[in-house]
Amino acid sequence: MKIAFLIHNVYGIGGTIRTTLNLAAALADRHEVTIVSMLRHRAHPRFAIDPRVTVVPLVDLRADAADASDPLLREPARVFPAAEKRYKQYSRLTDLRAEGYLRRCDADVIIGTRPGVNVYLARFAPRRALRIAQEHLTHDTHSNGLRTQLARSYRDLDAVITTTRADAGVYRAKMPLPGVRVLGIPNSAPDPGPAPVDGRDKVVAAAGRLVPAKRFDLLIEAFTDVAAKHSDWSLRIYGAGADKERLQRLIDERGLGDQARLMGVVSPIETEFAKASLVASASDAESFGMTLVEAMRCGAPVVATDCPLGPAEIVQDGVDGRLVPVGDRHALTVALLDLIADESGRRRMGEAARTAARRFDPARVAQTYEDLFAELDTTRRSRARQRLKGRLRGLPGRGLRRLRSGRRLLRNLARLRG
Template identity: 30%
Template sequence: MTQRDIFFVANEVNELGGVGRWQTQLAGLLAARGHRVTVVGITPANHPMDLGETPPFRTVTLYARRPPSRPRARRPLGSLDPAVRRHEAHMRAAASRLTGLFRAAAPGAMIVVPQVWAMEWVALADTAGHHVVGMTHESFDTSRKTSRFARVKRYFADVDRLLALTQEDADRWVGEGLNNMGFMPNPLPIAPGEPSPRTAKVVASVGRLSHEKGVDLLLDAWAQAVAKQPGWTLRIYGKGEAEDALRRQCAELGLEDSVDFAGQSDDVPGALRASSVFVQSSRGEGFPLVLLEAMATGVPCVAFDCAPGVREIVSHEADGLLARPGNTTELARHLVRLMSDERLRDELGEQALRSVRRFDPDTITRRWEELFDFLER
């Protein structure tokens, strides 16, 4: 195995969330296999997660505070607008720090860029002698609804490889003219261990309380489900900007006695093992880590089939149940099936525990190393 210099260049080094957790895990896995890993953030994290006292990789942050957004050029000045020129000068200065890091690395280093905003700085740096691997950590359909869609096509068009999270999404990007596509699933973030006994009358939801995560839809579904299966509790783990509105919705639906806003959990596997069903009601997803975690604790999942990554992880009627996106009645019906049928919970939960092992971290890490070897040929 060739030991390499590997750089992750992302928006932040340690932002709390899916990309941050993925980056920290994969950087650690590659470092454990002898690679020299550096994680570079463009800006400090808004909601930092703890990397421990001595993470197995080096960390660098380019800016002391978040840089301002790119100004819109005023007509008729265009690119000669002084505000635009000052912004570009600041970007080039920060990118020169990246150039210094890359030039100090051994030839054939790998530069992994999991977010397109960070790629704007990498595009200004000198990456000569190294390979650049871009990533999009959201589904094609989610990206298409945002300004990131055009930027992915612009900034990742010439990287050595652009990775989606599933083959289905990779094929969609090829249809947009990106012929450097591949795909790479996320690794299982926890080792399968002692499974949940699946006896507590608790349905768990874990995620940021935001519009994208669809907890408002979940509350509508829960009102239908708990009416048919009284005595159960929906335990919502997470914090976010939508919390006040969700608490008001909960009160308006008369659900205060059956919904527990449990806040941010420092022990997600423990929270999942204390539940019997996991539910995800997102409007959009990439390759959700918490679905992997729930399955690794033997908890059957109910989710909106909102992205290829969701149906790549959960097989409907085999190891979980999928509802059409936004269909709260169907989501409620699936919840009731599991809440009312202990045998079905056990069957799907045990199969989930078996099937999730295909995302074993060692397997995914080897796939990354095989990709690096291929790019260097």
């Protein structure tokens, strides 16, 4: 079977890139896999890519590339939705390259990995292929305008996959898609190897984009209380982003010195998680919670806010980690202090975390996708009937809305003439 992934920019750094590469490598055990990168900005990808996986870039943004002088690169995109937050990075050239590739694509399964790219998938991919949209962001984080665009595009696909069961439920409730399979399949993370965390190093680690929603400021505040009681413990935050200077000022203002440090981007992050005794996340919201899975695979217990939508589907509170209320500095501090004071408890929880995280092994997740491919293939006709019935049910409502709109237009014209 030939499988193609459509991704924004495989040459960058991010959770969607990591998880796509994990899944692609696992599927490459039995299939021919290609990753189609809409954009390319550097010579080599930052993450290692399985040599069995083919990478096809569509638009080369490097200054010395031929695409840099193409006038279409400076024309705004017409197909990529304007409400998508990456819209300014797309162009008429991207539209045309995506259309050209997809119309000629001979893959049996084509998987898009972000909303705007999924619009390309719905618009241009051949109908003989199974067309699957992954959603690495949640339904409710999309603007109303983008959701309207996606509802029109997604109804033509075979499946929409979210990273959590909870978000799949939101899509089914708020974006009915007759004939389209909507389900949650978690991201995968490989086994980092035979050396799990031993629970002795006095380090709390955290990782992610340095942006307000990740609430590293709350984690620093909570660690200020921890440091007052345990001066031999340190906090290490890995990542990059717009919040870096603000977070550094907060560390300085709290007098944490080298006890709390911003470490920059490190890949693979598992090497750092394996040096920590705890991994913490204070996010206000997560579409999944990839760092939690990566920490648990290293045998590190996690302390995380019980934010929508991912952590509760990853962490079993009190067994392989701790969940605390969103935005609650005191609860976060207490959970950290409890685990810091209980070394044997940390080890038991870390062992439980390592065992529980096996369900995110790439081979298992890949098998779930293969089962889905088989199901979608055998239900093509029945889902096509569901899709047709759904559209027929919507015709009266759409016709009535058009009639009302026409009447309003005629009234407005009459007023202008009068």
